[in-house]
Amino acid sequence: MIEALGHEFMRHALYAGLLASVTCGVIGALVVVNRLAFLSGGIAHAAYGGVGMAVFFGFSPLLGTLGFSLAAAMVMAAVTLRSRRRADTVVGVLWAAGMAVGVVFSDLAPGYNVDLMSYLFGSILTVSVQDLWFMGAMCAAVVAVTAYWYRDLLALSYDPDFARLRGVPVTFLHYLLLGMIALAVVMLVRVVGLILIVALLTIPPYMAEQWSGSLARVMVLAGLLCAAFVVIGLALSYALNLTSGASIILVAATAFFANLGARKLLGRRG
Amino acid sequence: MQDDVPVIEISGVNFSFNGRAVLEDVNISIRKREFLAVIGPNGGGKTTLIKIIAGLLTPRTGTVRVFGLSPAKAAPRIGYMPQDLGMGDDFPVTVEQVALMGRMSRRGFLRSRYDREDKKAVAEALELTGMKDLAREKVGRLSGGQRQRLFIARALAGEPEMLLLDEPTSNVDPEGQTRMYSLLRDLNETMTIVVVSHDLMVLSSYVNSVACVSTSVHHHDAAEVTQEMLEGAYHCPVDLIAHGLPHRVLKSHKDS
Numbered sequence: 103m104i105e106a107l108g109h110e111f112m113r114h115a116l117y118a119g120l121l122a123s124v125t126c127g128v129i130g131a132l133v134v135v136n137r138l139a140f141l142s143g144g145i146a147h148a149a150y151g152g153v154g155m156a157v158f159f160g161f162s163p164l165l166g167t168l169g170f171s172l173a174a175a176m177v178m179a180a181v182t183l184r185s186r187r188r189a190d191t192v193v194g195v196l197w198a199a200g201m202a203v204g205v206v207f208s209d210l211a212p213g214y215n216v217d218l219m220s221y222l223f224g225s226i227l228t229v230s231v232q233d234l235w236f237m238g239a240m241c242a243a244v245v246a247v248t249a250y251w252y253r254d255l256l257a258l259s260y261d262p263d264f265a266r267l268r269g270v271p272v273t274f275l276h277y278l279l280l281g282m283i284a285l286a287v288v289m290l291v292r293v294v295g296l297i298l299i300v301a302l303l304t305i306p307p308y309m310a311e312q313w314s315g316s317l318a319r320v321m322v323l324a325g326l327l328c329a330a331f332v333v334i335g336l337a338l339s340y341a342l343n344l345t346s347g348a349s350i351i352l353v354a355a356t357a358f359f360a361n362l363g364a365r366k367l368l369g370r371r372g
Numbered sequence: 373m374q375d376d377v378p379v380i381e382i383s384g385v386n387f388s389f390n391g392r393a394v395l396e397d398v399n400i401s402i403r404k405r406e407f408l409a410v411i412g413p414n415g416g417g418k419t420t421l422i423k424i425i426a427g428l429l430t431p432r433t434g435t436v437r438v439f440g441l442s443p444a445k446a447a448p449r450i451g452y453m454p455q456d457l458g459m460g461d462d463f464p465v466t467v468e469q470v471a472l473m474g475r476m477s478r479r480g481f482l483r484s485r486y487d488r489e490d491k492k493a494v495a496e497a498l499e500l501t502g503m504k505d506l507a508r509e510k511v512g513r514l515s516g517g518q519r520q521r522l523f524i525a526r527a528l529a530g531e532p533e534m535l536l537l538d539e540p541t542s543n544v545d546p547e548g549q550t551r552m553y554s555l556l557r558d559l560n561e562t563m564t565i566v567v568v569s570h571d572l573m574v575l576s577s578y579v580n581s582v583a584c585v586s587t588s589v590h591h592h593d594a595a596e597v598t599q600e601m602l603e604g605a606y607h608c609p610v611d612l613i614a615h616g617l618p619h620r621v622l623k624s625h626k627d628s
Contacts, residue, residue: 135463253484257473260463263428263454267447268476268530314464315510 106340111227115346118229119332121237122293126302127310127325128248129286131317132279134307135259139300141178144193145280146287146299148174148200153221154207163221164236168288174200175284179277224295224347226336233292240285247282248321251275256317293332294347302328305354309361331357377440379404379534379564380425385434387420394420398434398589407560407578410568412585418568419455421585422538425566426452439533448477451527455538455568457519462512467522470511471498474529490529497528500555516543524552534564541571553578 106112133142152170156163174196182189208218220228229237248255257265258275266272290299310323335350342349380402387395394417402408410418423429424436427443427450438446451474474497475490498504501521506514514522520543527535535556541549549571556565557578567579584590 250484253476253486256465256469257476260465260470260473261454261458264452264473264526265476267426267428267450267452268473269448269479270476311462311464315466315508316469317464320464 106337111229112336112340114229114231114234115226115336116333117234118226118237119293119336119350120329121234121241122289122302123329123332124325125241125244125286125289126306126328127323128244128321129282130303130307130324130328131310131320132248132255132259133283133303134311135317135320136279138279138283139304140190141182141193141280142283142287142303143300144178144197144200145171145175145284146291146296147197149284149287149291149296150204150221151200151202151207152204154204154211157211158207164233164288167291168284170200171284171287172281175280176277179280182280183273183276220295221291222295222297223345224291224293224298226293226346229292237289237292240289244282244285247278251278252318255279259317294350298347298351301351301354302331305358306331309358312361312365327357328354377404378402378437379406379439380566381435381437381440382425383435385424385431385436387417387424387429387431389420393587395424395431395585395589396587400583400589400591402564402566402581404564405560405562406564406566406581407556408564408566408581408583409579410566410583410585411570416586417589418585419538421583421589422452422536422566422568426450426536448530449533451530451532451535451563453520453523453527453535453537453540455542457516457523457543462510465511466507467498467503467509467511467514468494468507470522471503471507471525471529474526477530493531494525494529497525500528501525502551517545517548520544521552528559532563535559535566537565537567539568539570541569 107116133139149167149171151174152166152168153163154166155170156166178189178193178196181192205218217225254265254270254275257268257270258272258279262272286303287296287299290302294302306324306327307320309327310320314320314323331354332350335353336346338344338353339346339349378401380400382398382400385395385398386393398421410421412418420429424431425438425443427438427447436443439449443450471494472486472490475486475493478490495504495507498507501524503518503521503525506518506522511519511522520540524537524540527537537556540556541552544552556567559565560578582592584592
């Protein structure tokens, strides 16, 4: 298995997976405690609109996904600001509309057909050095911003009303949080694809939550779990010649259900 | 601040939600170190009134002044405890971390650090509310009554000049209620306290004024507070008793 790392594309895949794991731990923990899984799925799928437009207008698909998912995140932030947990219809519409824009624009693009599958299920084996630098920068930004605002984000997540009364800039942080989810989405599209992003954002923190007494610990533990899923999934996809994104998700899902079953057997709850 | 200057001054306040009037033409003035009980039927607007004072809701018309300031500006000086305890929400946070959130109005150079002074204030607040031994416990494992004590501790941790408590003892047994109200009476030596409660009988021996809220608000002044006055609360719209908690009112009377 180690000889797999002799291939440059496998080394790049590993680095990309580990960078994504750090982001996934930090942002995934915030997604899970704020119950934003559906909204994250919406941002991820709307991002496909950016791919289609990038192909049609001829700019970089990475910029396209970044711009489109950030725009979708800001619209969703505005819609969910008043009542953070009750905007699922709008999120669902943006989810579908974003994908439709992507498909229509790539239809219209002359003589070129974008590889839809690589965006739906990821293309971690084609990560370039330039991609790695870009991912590294986004990862560092997400970690630094979260560390600086940690106390405020924790208060916002736990009790937004009380946080507002204590001077926490609740509105700003709501936009910031959704913006960071958009960045995480752009990174994770490469690793597991936009269809599978929600699984990677939610499974590790959900499992980590059970053993952690603080949000910071959930972030660290979720990052480690995510890294383990990525490494095992990549190894399996190499050994058995399977799609890497799907392999990673299946490893995560297996761990999730094994964990659930073990807890049921042990009779422990919540 | 002079004792005769009102801590809370509400005039001509109207609030409606989805076209339904929740509060109509509310005028109240609450003095320093008043211990005010807010009573009234469910849906009568008690929580809305508290949230307007706290600055969480903005009334359609009228003015609200707290310490002579807008509620938003006065917020750091107010200790607020919401009615919603977030039950069933297994959040990865400890009792101490939640209580520390009460200290967030003070900030040092590094946004996400609490200093020794913060820790000390929180330790005191947890001690006062009997939550000290549970400081490292995960909030998800607390009972409803423990959560209420924690939320009072969180409100106290900010060293406020006024407490706004929305049903602070609804999940506490009678003995715990007595303990909680004794604590509030001690705190009332220095703080103005506004408390929403259904427990009239417990309140009667602690509070020194009562506001009956049922869309309109009747404020019974401190000077004339007596047992009779509390019973006078029954003369508030009869709904108060009919739609309030009749069994509970009678039962707690017997118990005491």
